[in-house]
Amino acid sequence: KAGVTQTPRYLIKTRGQQVTLSCSPISGHRSVSWYQQTPGQGLQFLFEYFSETQRNKGNFPGRFSGRQFSNSRSEMNVSTLELGDSALYLCASSFTASGRVGYNEQFFGPGTRLTVL
């Protein structure tokens, strides 16, 4: 099976712009979660989508949003970019019916490195 893929791998944007990141989960996985990884804050949970619905949400401002399509592919959007949004954004998929993320193994993608100038 192909693993989780994320596109693009690298992005450079300027403050105030918006950006969309894409994630394709492992075939058959219906849950997709997004994480932000920074040296200072570590790995932080953004949100999780299951069957096109946001099922869990972390503590991030509304500038961070996402969606999931019927084929389970997911996109994450960040509007009005700030310097502090520079980070590695990781997507993870899992095969789970459980309502709680983290009860099943998550398979991570390679990440998208976002740099905001």
Added chain:
Amino acid sequence: AQTVTQSQPEMSVQEAETVTLSCTYDTSESNYYLFWYKQPPSRQMILVIRQEAYKQQNATENRFSVNFQKAAKSFSLKISDSQLGDTAMYFCAYGGQFYFGTGTSLTVIP
């Protein structure tokens, strides 16, 4: 809110030796999962080992084992016979709604 603490930002170990990475967490829940993930320099995060809280037996996966102390809310990872490929960032994570520690950078020295 749940918190996960990894108090060792960096560690090193000689090849073939054993090393233990520490993790403590805070929760009011009674059942949950705990995970150790490995993130090599290539950045692909992979699962090392998983422990379900209601299982008293410590999980093991080949050279990797955990010491799970539920009352103490401690979840340490032991790597035996360390190999060069074990060089990576190791993250302890609390399930439910994923909370990650800040990671321990492990270097295996030849």
